[in-house]
Amino acid sequence: MTAIPPPDAPPASDSKPSIRPGSRVRLHLSIHLGDGTEALSTFGESPLELTLGDGTLTPDTEQLLLGLTAGAEVEHIADGNLLFGPWREDNLHWLAKTEFPDTLSQPRSLVAFATPDGAETPGIVKEIQGDQVRVDFNHPLSGRVLRLRYQVLAVADPAALP
Numbered sequence: 001m002t003a004i005p006p007p008d009a010p011p012a013s014d015s016k017p018s019i020r021p022g023s024r025v026r027l028h029l030s031i032h033l034g035d036g037t038e039a040l041s042t043f044g045e046s047p048l049e050l051t052l053g054d055g056t057l058t059p060d061t062e063q064l065l066l067g068l069t070a071g072a073e074v075e076h077i078a079d080g081n082l083l084f085g086p087w088r089e090d091n092l093h094w095l096a097k098t099e100f101p102d103t104l105s106q107p108r109s110l111v112a113f114a115t116p117d118g119a120e121t122p123g124i125v126k127e128i129q130g131d132q133v134r135v136d137f138n139h140p141l142s143g144r145v146l147r148l149r150y151q152v153l154a155v156a157d158p159a160a161l162p
Helices: 059-063 080-084
Strands: 024-033 038-041 048-051 073-079 092-096 110-114 120-129 132-136 145-156
Touching (some): 059 080, 073 080, 080 145
Antiparallel strands (some): 024 038, 024 048, 024 145, 073 145, 092 132, 120 132
16 A cells, blocks of 8 residues: 655655746747647747746646646647637727838738837737728737647746745
8 A cells, every 4th residue: 555645745856846836937839820820939949938927928828837747748729818818899999000110011010019008019900091000909819719839848846946
């Protein structure tokens, strides 16, 4: 019969730390749209290094990592509305063409806008009609079916961090 350690017992020395809130994590991430289009990938580039809860990933995206250990490779099909907020019609706005750089030439352009508090927010040009430009301020991955792939390279237990 094998003894089961109590829940508050420290992990065995040969066990790997699992991802939990506050963990320092190094990983690769790719996000593909439902049609297979790659929206983001760190595979073939430098991996992401983050601390769970630092804002690098959305809270719901972080939830998909909880419990994983170094060496884990997982894929998830997810609703972009749940991970990045719901797509909303009231996030579409008509703006004067004079608010854009002269180089603005076509729809689908990604443009950065300064918010009143000084933060930067992206907008995607949907259409141009005369002196007006229609911009979508929804998160670009909202309203889409997404395939997320994670490859966890390293996990540091938050209790072991300085």
